[in-house]
Amino acid sequence: MEGIKDKVAIVGMGCTKFGERWDKGVEDLIVEAAYEAFEDAGIEPKDIQAAWIGTVFSGLSAITLSPLQLQYIPMTRVENMCATGSEALRAASYAVAAGVCDVALAVGVEKLKDSGQTGVKGPSIVGDNQEASSGIGPSYSAPASFAYLATRYFHDYNLAPEEGKRLLARIAVKNHHNGSLNPKAHFQNEITVEQVMNAPIIAWPLGLFDCCGVSDGAAVAVVTRADMAKNFRNDPIYIKALQVNVGARQGAMMPDYDFVHIEENVLGSRKAYAEAGIKEPRQEISIAEVHDCFSIHEMIVYEDLGFSPRGRAKEDIEAGTFTLEGELPVNTDGGLKCFGHPLGASGLRMMYEVYKQLQGKAGPRQVKNPRLGLTHNLGGNAGTGVCSCFIVGNEK
Amino acid sequence: MVGITSIGAYIPVYRLNRDEIARMWAGRSVGGAKAVAGYDEDTVTMAVAATLDCLVGGGAKADGLSLATTTAPYKEKQSAAIIASAVDLDKECHTADFTDSLRASTIAVKSAVDAVKSGSAGNVLVTASDCRPGAARGTLEQVLGDGAASLMIGSEKVIAEVEGIYSVFNDFTDLWRAEDDAYIRSTEQRFIDEVGYMPTMQETITGLMDKHKLKSGDFSKIVYYAADTRQHAGLARRMKFDKEQLQEPLYDKIGNAGTAAALLMLIVALEEAKPGDRILFASYGDGSDAFIFRVTEDISRIQKRPILADKLEGKIAIGYGQYLTWKNLVQMEASTLPERPALSLPSRWRERRVISALYGVKCKKCGTPQISQIGQTARVCVNCQAKDEFEDYRFSDKKGKLFSYTIDQLQPTQNPPGVNGVIDFDGGGRMICELTDCEVEKVEVGMAVEMTFRKMFRSRGINNYFWKAKPVTE
Numbered sequence: 001m002e003g004i005k006d007k008v009a010i011v012g013m014g015c016t017k018f019g020e021r022w023d024k025g026v027e028d029l030i031v032e033a034a035y036e037a038f039e040d041a042g043i044e045p046k047d048i049q050a051a052w053i054g055t056v057f058s059g060l061s062a063i064t065l066s067p068l069q070l071q072y073i074p075m076t077r078v079e080n081m082c083a084t085g086s087e088a089l090r091a092a093s094y095a096v097a098a099g100v101c102d103v104a105l106a107v108g109v110e111k112l113k114d115s116g117q118t119g120v121k122g123p124s125i126v127g128d129n130q131e132a133s134s135g136i137g138p139s140y141s142a143p144a145s146f147a148y149l150a151t152r153y154f155h156d157y158n159l160a161p162e163e164g165k166r167l168l169a170r171i172a173v174k175n176h177h178n179g180s181l182n183p184k185a186h187f188q189n190e191i192t193v194e195q196v197m198n199a200p201i202i203a204w205p206l207g208l209f210d211c212c213g214v215s216d217g218a219a220v221a222v223v224t225r226a227d228m229a230k231n232f233r234n235d236p237i238y239i240k241a242l243q244v245n246v247g248a249r250q251g252a253m254m255p256d257y258d259f260v261h262i263e264e265n266v267l268g269s270r271k272a273y274a275e276a277g278i279k280e281p282r283q284e285i286s287i288a289e290v291h292d293c294f295s296i297h298e299m300i301v302y303e304d305l306g307f308s309p310r311g312r313a314k315e316d317i318e319a320g321t322f323t324l325e326g327e328l329p330v331n332t333d334g335g336l337k338c339f340g341h342p343l344g345a346s347g348l349r350m351m352y353e354v355y356k357q358l359q360g361k362a363g364p365r366q367v368k369n370p371r372l373g374l375t376h377n378l379g380g381n382a383g384t385g386v387c388s389c390f391i392v393g394n395e396k
Numbered sequence: 397m398v399g400i401t402s403i404g405a406y407i408p409v410y411r412l413n414r415d416e417i418a419r420m421w422a423g424r425s426v427g428g429a430k431a432v433a434g435y436d437e438d439t440v441t442m443a444v445a446a447t448l449d450c451l452v453g454g455g456a457k458a459d460g461l462s463l464a465t466t467t468a469p470y471k472e473k474q475s476a477a478i479i480a481s482a483v484d485l486d487k488e489c490h491t492a493d494f495t496d497s498l499r500a501s502t503i504a505v506k507s508a509v510d511a512v513k514s515g516s517a518g519n520v521l522v523t524a525s526d527c528r529p530g531a532a533r534g535t536l537e538q539v540l541g542d543g544a545a546s547l548m549i550g551s552e553k554v555i556a557e558v559e560g561i562y563s564v565f566n567d568f569t570d571l572w573r574a575e576d577d578a579y580i581r582s583t584e585q586r587f588i589d590e591v592g593y594m595p596t597m598q599e600t601i602t603g604l605m606d607k608h609k610l611k612s613g614d615f616s617k618i619v620y621y622a623a624d625t626r627q628h629a630g631l632a633r634r635m636k637f638d639k640e641q642l643q644e645p646l647y648d649k650i651g652n653a654g655t656a657a658a659l660l661m662l663i664v665a666l667e668e669a670k671p672g673d674r675i676l677f678a679s680y681g682d683g684s685d686a687f688i689f690r691v692t693e694d695i696s697r698i699q700k701r702p703i704l705a706d707k708l709e710g711k712i713a714i715g716y717g718q719y720l721t722w723k724n725l726v727q728m729e730a731s732t733l734p735e736r737p738a739l740s741l742p743s744r745w746r747e748r749r750v751i752s753a754l755y756g757v758k759c760k761k762c763g764t765p766q767i768s769q770i771g772q773t774a775r776v777c778v779n780c781q782a783k784d785e786f787e788d789y790r791f792s793d794k795k796g797k798l799f800s801y802t803i804d805q806l807q808p809t810q811n812p813p814g815v816n817g818v819i820d821f822d823g824g825g826r827m828i829c830e831l832t833d834c835e836v837e838k839v840e841v842g843m844a845v846e847m848t849f850r851k852m853f854r855s856r857g858i859n860n861y862f863w864k865a866k867p868v869t870e
Contacts, residue, residue, distance in 0.1 A: 088847035119806065125828075128770040135852060136751055136769055136862040138830040139736060140804045140816045147829075148818055155800075155841045173715045187441035204813075220719030253766050253778045253827055255820040352851040381829060383818075 003275040006396050007097040009229035009236035010221050012041020015352040016219035018340035019186040024171040026111045027067035029218035029345075034068055034107060037220040041232050048098030048222075050100035051075045054088035055344035056315060057121070065107060074101075079344075081126075081379025082291060083388035084108060085219060086347030090242045090388070092223050102225055108349070109218035117279045119341070120214060126380040127249055143211050144203035145292040145381035149339045151205060152259035157311055161205055162197075168295040169196035170317050172209040175292060175331050178324060179338025181364045186340030187389045210295040215340025219348035221355075226396060240276035240372065241391040243268050252383030260311075262297075264387035265304035265378060272389040273306075278372070281306045285391075286370030286375060287357050289350035291378045292335040301376060302330070305389075324365060332357060332365045339353060348390060350375035358394040371395065398512045399557035399689065400678050401519065402548040403663050404450025405703050406442050408433045409869075411710030411808050412719050414538045420716040425626075428580035430541035430651030432714060433527045435722040436832055436850040437542070439467045439494070440475050440861065443483040443525035444849040446544035446656075447627045448793075449519060451483060456550055460490040460520035464501035464655045467526050477862065479523065481752035482849045484790065490517065498571075498621070498681030499547075499605060500524070503654040506685060508549035509560050516583045519550035524816035526654030531579035532558060532725060537623050541651020545659035555698055556666060556675065556689040562604035565683035568592040569621075578761040582852060589630065593623070593680060597631055598688050600684035601676065608688060612637055612676070615688075617665045619643040620678040621658040642707050647706045651747065662689075669695055706869075712835060718784075731808055739855040747773065754792035754863045756825060760785045767791055789825070791847065792863055796821040798843040803836055808853075815839055819865050845870040 010286070012034025012125025015031050024032070030053075038045060050073055051064050062075035078087040093103035100309050112120060122130075124137030126145075154164040171195055186221040191209060199208035222232075227303045229236035246266030251257035269281070277286045292298035302313040307328055308321075316322065322330035333353035336346060355374030372393045379386035411429040418425035433442060445464055451458075461483075463476040476491035494500040496509075501524035508520035525544035530536030530699035570588040573580050582588070597620065603612060612618065618641045628645045628691060631637075643665045645657070658679045665675055669691040678686040720726045749755040756767030757774045763781040766789075776783050799818040807814025815831040817839075831839070832850055845865040852860040 074789065115734065116732075117734045118732045119734060125738065125770045130737045131741075132740040132743045133737055134747040134751065134770075135736070135739040135855060135860045138816050138828060139808055139853065140802070140814055140830070141733075141806035143806065144802040144804035144814070144816055147804075148800040151802060151841065152800040200805070201803075202805055206802075248778070249768070249770075249780055253768065253826055254764070254827045255799070255824065257826075303854075396432065 004093060004097055004186070005128040005240050005275060005277065006226050006238050008093040008223050008239045009226045009237050010239065010351070010355055011224050011229055011232035012037040012043065012222035013220065013308065013352045014040060015184060015219040015349055016217050016355060017184045017351070018215045018342060020066060020113050021216040024063065024108055024216065025039060027051060028066065029111060029216060030067050030109050030338050035220040037222050041222040043103065043222060043232070045070055047103050048105045049073060049103050050092070050095055051105040051107065052091040053077055054078045054084035055110055056081065058109055058111045058344065061131040080244070081386050082293065082343055083377040083379045083386045084344040084345055085349065085387035086375065086377050087244065089161055089221055089223070089348060089351060090244065092221070095347050096223050096225055102228060104223050106221045106223065106348060107218065108345040109367055110344040112214050112342055113216050115246060125272050126384050130178050136142060136387065141203060143206050143294060147206045148259050149295040149300055149382045153300070154205065159244045164264065165197060165205055165207070166193060167301060167314055167317055168210055169193045171292065171295045171298050172196050172337055174323050175335040175337040178322040178332050178365060179334025182333050182339065185333070185338045186215045186332040187243060187338040192346040196258045206294055212293050212336035213340035214340065215342050217340060217342040217345045217349065219345045219352050221348055230319070235394065237355050237358050237392045237394055238396050241272040241389070243272040243275060243389045245271065245387045247384040249382070249384040257383065259382055261304050261376060262382060262385060264385045265301060268387035268389040269305045269376070272391050276389065276391040285328060285372050285374050287332055287367050288330045288374040288376065289335070289353050290329065290330055290331065291333055292337050293341060298330070298335070298379065305376065324367065329367045332362065332367060347375060347377050351390065351392070354392060358392065397554050397557050398509055398551050399549070399554040400547050401456060401550040401553050401555060402450050402782070403698055404446050404448070404452070405663050405707060406445035406449060407431045407542045407707040408437055408442070408542055408622060409711040410434055410714050412714055412716070415542065416716050417538055423533065426538050429710060430538065430646035430761050431543055431710065432719055432722065433542040434833060435575065436516070436852070436864070438469050438470055438851055438859070439525045440478050441464045441526055441849050441851060442527070442542065443479045444546035446525065447479055447483045447521055447523045450546035450548055456548060456552070458489055458519050458521045458548065459517035460508065462492045462504040462508060462520065462522050463492055464494040464504045464522065464524040465526050466495060466498065466500065466654055467619055468495055477705065478749055481748070482861070484753040497668055498655055499658050499679045499683060499713055500685070500687060502679035502685035505549065506561055506563070509561065512551050516530050521549055522547045522549060524656040524659050524829055526656050528654045528840060529579045529723070536580055538866045539647065539652050540567040541614060541653050543650055543653035543656050543660060544815040547611055547655045547659065553694050553697065554692055555695045556691050559688040559690050560604060560608045562683065563683065563685045564596065564600050564602060566596050567682065568596070589627065593627060594631060594634055595682050597678060597680060598635060600686045601678055603637065604686040604688065604851055612641070614674055615641060615676040616673040617641060617643050617669065618676045619661045619665050620660065621680040623652065623741055630655065646708065653839045660704060666695065667699060667703055667705055671695055713809055718811065733806060733808060739858055751862055753790055756791050757786035758789035760787055765789045765821065765823060766828050791821055791825060791827070794821045794823060795844060795846045795868060796865065798839070798841060798845055799838055800841060801831070803839070817865060819845055830864045832864045
């Protein structure tokens with residue numbers, strides 16, 4: 001099996017400001033992000049030969065892309081829960097790698113704030129068909145489905161609730177700090193550990209600041225063949241690995257699953273490391289954008305992705321390993337927590353940050369001499385999920 | 397010999413103290429507490445619990461299941477069939493709803509006795525369940541309570557033989573609830589007592605004793621329905637029953653549970669009965685049915701575990717606000733959280749085995765019990781991937797342990813916060829589900845749980861019944 005490594009490059013990206021974009025519709029968000037990407041790549045819309053759009057709720061079919069007025073080219077909508085934006089990029093990259101087109105577009109968009117409702121709708125059981133639901137799933141919220149991880153993590157590692165929550169709070173504080181340096185982030189305010197600790201409980205043990213933002217936004221990538229990349233720009237970003245790893249509800253149905261790790265994350269990242277030729281992820285990866293939908297998940301991801309030894313994320317959190325100045329900065333743009341989480345856009349938003357960092361264009365958030373960056377999504381939740389784990393680099 | 401072969405009962409864990417009601421309305425409390433069905437309980441779910449309790453003790457195959465109630469969740473659609481499915485009875489079981497009268501439970505008992513005597517059925521379950529609506533600030537609001545009782549009527553291993561039955565009907569309008577009435581109406585109490593209840597009960601009980609040439613002194617226990625303790629004591633005085641013989645009506649601890657009330661008293665009497673005891677039992681409602689039960693040696697069989705004795709005291713006291721919410725007596729602020737999609741009836745039908753009796757499957761190749769909660773009845777084993785190599789495996793009767801949990805403040809529930817857990821069943825299998833009847837501060841990893849049939853939510857007028865976990869009641 002050859003893999004995708006160094007066959008495809010990203011030569012242009014765009015990302016809207018995320019947030020409550022009351023005055024902007026899906027079409028505005030798509031146009032805003034796409035035209036930034038076109039300009040970044042130095043291309044015209046007519047140069048796009050095929051396009052993929054990822055959205056979970058904000059439109060059926062690729063006709064959702066009609067605001068771009070692309071003229072009669074192959075276009076497809078993809079959906080894979082929180083990995084939806086990443087799936088659009090994977091599809092576009094595979095098409096280029098297959099040689100069926102030279103320039104492809106990947107769009108991710110979500111307009112969550114048009115629902116008039118608080119929070120995000122979804123099936124009560126991951127994998128259920130909402131339109132044909134027998135209605136027997138528990139009616140708990142998304143935070144609750146991740147809170148199981150925190151309850152069990154605290155239990156297994158003997159963390160008193162106060163102690164565990166304080167640890168998670170440091171993740172939120174870190175991501176808010178990073179978000180405060182990012183003009184495109186939904187939330188741009190610094191917070192303190194005490195604020196996190198005193199915030200209302202949402203789903204015990206998770207409180208308000210353990211949960212990510214519900215936002216509108218879009219992000220777009222232009223991909224081309226690696227050997228053509230320099231025709232577009234001097235600093236293309238090369239794709240090293242595109243792995244998607246999907247569970248089959250094993251954890252939700254089998255008592256041997258421990259609720260302190262996520263198997264999809266572990267296996268997905270290992271496949272990505274193999275595809276990219278990475279042996280020591282903690283040493284080799286310069287920056288990671290991971291799925292911090294809830295603080296506990298970012299903590300578990302440190303371990304699942306091999307950044308921290310199993311059960312020892314605590315030490316790294318306390319040592320500041322994942323801060324902007326740390327050994328392996330994570331969620332430098334504020335993450336889902338502060339940048340926001342428009343489901344279909346998130347994967348490409350993460351790639352936007354990694355892309356800018358690897359090009360040295362991340363402004364006050366710029367990490368030193370990055371070489372390899374990772375993006376990671378987990379759709380679904382503990383028990384069953386859709387994991388995407390992508391790796392890109394600024395050298396071929 | 398035809399009679400009762402097993403008994404079962406269910407009383408919700410929640411109690412509303414009558415002082416709390418009196419405080420709300422700045423009125424007078426009659427003292428004690430009333431049992432209140434949880435926000436996710438109704439006549440059907442309580443009946444399922446009582447019937448399962450009866451089957452634990454009995455073990456015989458039921459040929460019939462009759463539900464007696466004045467508060468069926470549907471005006472058109474049988475409740476007994478829902479209950480029979482949930483307790484996993486055979487297809488041939490004859491199901492019936494007996495409704496519209498407080499006497500429905502004893503009418504059903506008499507029919508069951510007749511069916512067994514005639515040979516048309518071997519064993520018939522009679523379950524009475526009620527959660528009657530008393531309007532705010534009224535007498536009935538304090539008096540009425542929620543609960544269910546279940547008897548198995550059969551001819552083998554009888555614990556209390558039916559020695560005689562005597563009935564009268566009486567078209568007397570004392571309590572009524574018409575199609576357009578949300579709450580029970582009643583006429584003047586003095587009129588009810590003097591013209592309705594007292595003479596009817598006297599006529600029936602006297603008629604029964606005359607027919608069988610017995611005197612009240614021949615009974616070790618006298619069990620009869622009354623609207624409240626005052627009326628109960630009034631009849632005892634009128635009939636000159638000895639205090640020692642009277643079965644206390646339980647209204648102080650649980651309230652008047654409608655069609656189930658008299659059966660619950662009978663259950664307490666049986667829990668304490670000795671072989672050879674004669675029990676006089678009479679119901680009331682549009683007339684009266686009176687029975688003579690003779691307790692047999694087999695009574696010891698059902699006295700090995702508490703049936704109702706351990707359920708009389710409530711576990712969780714609720715406030716009047718919770719009561720208003722659960723009984724839908726006030727309109728709550730509409731949620732701004734996303735709504736659940738409407739139920740798919742075809743999907744519910746395909747999943748009926750999972751929904752009704754919580755059936756999963758067990759892999760014949762690797763032996764893994766498993767339950768899939770989404771519209772995908774297992775075809776391929778989650779453990780060994782063998783295809784279509786399953787046998788049915790029932791989870792509703794399995795206990796389990798709480799592997800992890802969360803207390804959800806966002807969950808749409810009439811009893812916030814929502815409690816949810818990952819349940820690992822003893823013997824294998826895992827399910828992520830809602831928990832109910834919890835004292836939130838006592839929920840912890842490792843807690844022992846059992847399954848209970850509850851109402852998840854209503855969708856387009858359909859009660860979405862399914863199973864939740866609850867702490868094991870010790």
